[in-house]
Amino acid sequence: MKKRSSVLRSSIASVLCAAAFSAAAQGGGASLPVAELGAGMYRIEAEVAHTADARQTGLMHRVAMPLHRGMVFVFPEEGAHCMWMRNTHLSLSVAFIDARGKILNIERMAPRTEVNHCAAAPARFALEMNAGWFEERGIAAGALLRGIDRLPAPR
Template sequence: MRVVAQGLAGIANASRVLALILTIFVASTVAGCASSGDEKLTLHTAKGDFAFRVEVVDTPKSRADGLMFRQELASDAGMLFDFKEERPVSFWMRNTFIPLDMIFVDAEGIVKTIHVNARPQDPTSIPSGVPVQFVLEIPGGRSVEIGLKAGDRMDHVRTSGGQGG
């Protein structure tokens, strides 16, 4: 009987340890989501100012994942890739299921080039054409809707002239 009681006590302890591990995992996951939460960004065009909520990705892993495997993107949402220095960059749409506009932006927040409606799952390279620090991905066709052109401005806290949103 004593062995059974010790076994049950061991199971109870293991359950408490497992619960603690699960609590720590959930807390760290929630904290990770909060720290990489959406940030405000504004695109200034001749048609007006357009606010977006963006997820910022600035590590090799997060930039590599990008918007792959996502099934939808709200019209006021996007992803901002920060390369932390100006350089030529290139993107593709492999494993990306929604059409995207890719907006290539310099460190000061000036839009340099725009690729409209990148085709889902297309492995063709889409180059920036010039050195940029940022690439903003928004829903396909949205840049045309808001009248975005090269030379327009993107405000975000990370741009050198950054006003935020």
């Protein structure tokens, strides 16, 4: 009976550790605010990276992201912001966006690379979605993103 109890405790501990690791790998440990954005007729649930730490971490270590989810980066000022994919396991597309919500350019980014992908003009925001998301929906440079005006101020 003692041996069974020990095996059961060990099994439960293993399952809990695996669940914790999986949540951390998918970003489950971070609790970022979520904003509703819109592009064309499409609704986006975007985690908001508006602090320096959140912007630096971004979607690193995530292994999956639902199709309607993304991450919007709120920068303290308009500028020639660039993104890269260090420790990011997902293939992503990034839209650089000006202060009015207009998409300036969209770049595809390969996972686990350190190639810079930069805004074509001064950008205030960047929205990362799964690779090809914008293209598959016919959303291109010049399109307006709704909901930008409701994002929290950068910190």
